[in-house]
Amino acid sequence: MAVLVGTPSVTLICVSVFVAVLTYITYKLLSGYLYKWFTLKKVPGMEGTYPFVGNALSLKTSSGAFFRQIEELCQKFYGEPLFKMWIGPVPFVILCHSETVEVILNNSVHMDKAMVYNFLHPWLGTGLLTSTGEKWRQRRKMLTPTFHFSILTDFLEVMNEQTAVLLEKLDKKAGTGPYNCFSDVTLCALDIICETAMGKSINAQKDSHSKYVECVYRMSDIVTQRQRKPWFWPDTLYHLFGDGRIHDETLKVLHDFTFKVIREREEEISSMESSEDTNQEGKKRQALLDMLLKTKDEHGNKMSHKDIQEEVDTFMFEGHDTTAAAMNWALHLLGSRPEELRKVQEELQEVFGSSDRPVNTDDLKKLKYLECVIKEALRLFPSVPFFARTICEDCHIKGFKIPKGANAIIVTYALHRDPRYFPEPEEFRPERFLPENSVGRPPYAYIPFSAGLRNCIGQRFALMEEKVVLSSILRKFTIQSLQTREELQPIGELILRPEKGILIKLERRETS
Numbered sequence: 001m002a003v004l005v006g007t008p009s010v011t012l013i014c015v016s017v018f019v020a021v022l023t024y025i026t027y028k029l030l031s032g033y034l035y036k037w038f039t040l041k042k043v044p045g046m047e048g049t050y051p052f053v054g055n056a057l058s059l060k061t062s063s064g065a066f067f068r069q070i071e072e073l074c075q076k077f078y079g080e081p082l083f084k085m086w087i088g089p090v091p092f093v094i095l096c097h098s099e100t101v102e103v104i105l106n107n108s109v110h111m112d113k114a115m116v117y118n119f120l121h122p123w124l125g126t127g128l129l130t131s132t133g134e135k136w137r138q139r140r141k142m143l144t145p146t147f148h149f150s151i152l153t154d155f156l157e158v159m160n161e162q163t164a165v166l167l168e169k170l171d172k173k174a175g176t177g178p179y180n181c182f183s184d185v186t187l188c189a190l191d192i193i194c195e196t197a198m199g200k201s202i203n204a205q206k207d208s209h210s211k212y213v214e215c216v217y218r219m220s221d222i223v224t225q226r227q228r229k230p231w232f233w234p235d236t237l238y239h240l241f242g243d244g245r246i247h248d249e250t251l252k253v254l255h256d257f258t259f260k261v262i263r264e265r266e267e268e269i270s271s272m273e274s275s276e277d278t279n280q281e282g283k284k285r286q287a288l289l290d291m292l293l294k295t296k297d298e299h300g301n302k303m304s305h306k307d308i309q310e311e312v313d314t315f316m317f318e319g320h321d322t323t324a325a326a327m328n329w330a331l332h333l334l335g336s337r338p339e340e341l342r343k344v345q346e347e348l349q350e351v352f353g354s355s356d357r358p359v360n361t362d363d364l365k366k367l368k369y370l371e372c373v374i375k376e377a378l379r380l381f382p383s384v385p386f387f388a389r390t391i392c393e394d395c396h397i398k399g400f401k402i403p404k405g406a407n408a409i410i411v412t413y414a415l416h417r418d419p420r421y422f423p424e425p426e427e428f429r430p431e432r433f434l435p436e437n438s439v440g441r442p443p444y445a446y447i448p449f450s451a452g453l454r455n456c457i458g459q460r461f462a463l464m465e466e467k468v469v470l471s472s473i474l475r476k477f478t479i480q481s482l483q484t485r486e487e488l489q490p491i492g493e494l495i496l497r498p499e500k501g502i503l504i505k506l507e508r509r510e511t512s
């Protein structure tokens, strides 16, 4: 009898608890959403913003069109300190002025990456680029010494060797008419990062059809497509109705590649350690991977295989696509400006004369004008055209309250075109970066490598690689661009690339 009476009341209690919990969760989610919605009401924004869907329906789906849309929005709202965009229920504020960018990047509270980086997690795990909080702090501390100048100097040899392979390929193209250099320069950057990061030469330049490179591009596209489509954010919906299957197949190629290389390197190291003849390798080149395999945290713990894989995947992605794009843009710009090209080649003549010796560290210091060219190319075409952070505490940007949980997108592509600091911003003028012309420019007006504590760990590596490759090409060849700026059509997936590559004409130089 007691059981019969008790059953409905237990059921009633369970149902009531369930309804109460559901109401509480809904209330929490809804009140958080409404709080952000009303707090951001005053911030200027795109037309056609609907509750829960936001502006997602107005966002262009192809990478090229989306990038142009962001560019146009930045121009439209340039007179405002910032503007907003809702992607589904998530608000983004877009920043393209040094004063507003500084508020975020100069504050150690807003160090976490925006939620859209979560879609990189299957590929890069939570490596240095994507991790947050204590994990990021620890990793950054462990990895910073691996990018020390003295270690980078060891990589110079690899950079010179791989550049020599590129030069052989370019030599065959010299004097033969239009040539799209994008892929060859990219494969050179890939060979450089493979050998410096993993100590493994994959000869991508010689075996030009690289499935890995193809998959890096496909993955960048897949990730950015998903970032713009909130209905595909839940994994189940993505796998049922979106590109989940292609995503997983692409991921497998990317991971298999780095996994195999790490395993081979581990085996190589352990066989060297067990070998009686410890000097057999003589001065074996150190790779970033070797340092990761040896690195210990403050408690003396080594990194696990998974930890190493996510860092290697991160370096492989951040470390070749970025530099490849930057070098290609620089070649296009120099090929369109004979006067600036002449100045670079004069400097090369002074530093190297007519010798074709490899580049050394002293040369790197002397290539001052080339450095200005590299910086100016990164101003006009920053390899990472935008990046994003989560707002971790309510804050104010130029009088607008930005609620915790919103995201800030920093559009370097637009930031670098501020006419207050870069008069006639579309003009390619390397002299802007001569020390005397940089005086008074605010530090956050030019940030191709981001800024603050979460800036790019590989920036010295990148500048070194660019100097070696570009100086070697321009010592041997003279170039002419065959595209106008309008024909280039930059597409910004994760990395800013020219949609149809870089078309140039190469001629051997008489002095070489």
Ligand code: HEM
Pocket: 128, 129, 130, 140, 314, 315, 318, 319, 320, 322, 323, 326, 378, 382, 383, 384, 387, 388, 447, 448, 449, 450, 453, 454, 455, 456, 457, 458, 459, 461, 462
């Ligand atoms: C021209 C070349 C490069 C450019 C323009 C560039 C730009 C950037 C930018 C803008 C960020 C911040 C991204 C964000 O906050 O989402 C970043 C972070 C990072 N970059 Fe680079 N990068 C370049 C080359 C490299 C190279 C060669 C490596 C490694 C070998 C590298 C490794 C990284 C890593 C690991 C991070 C994450 C740092 C952290 O969060 O602590 N980058 N880079």
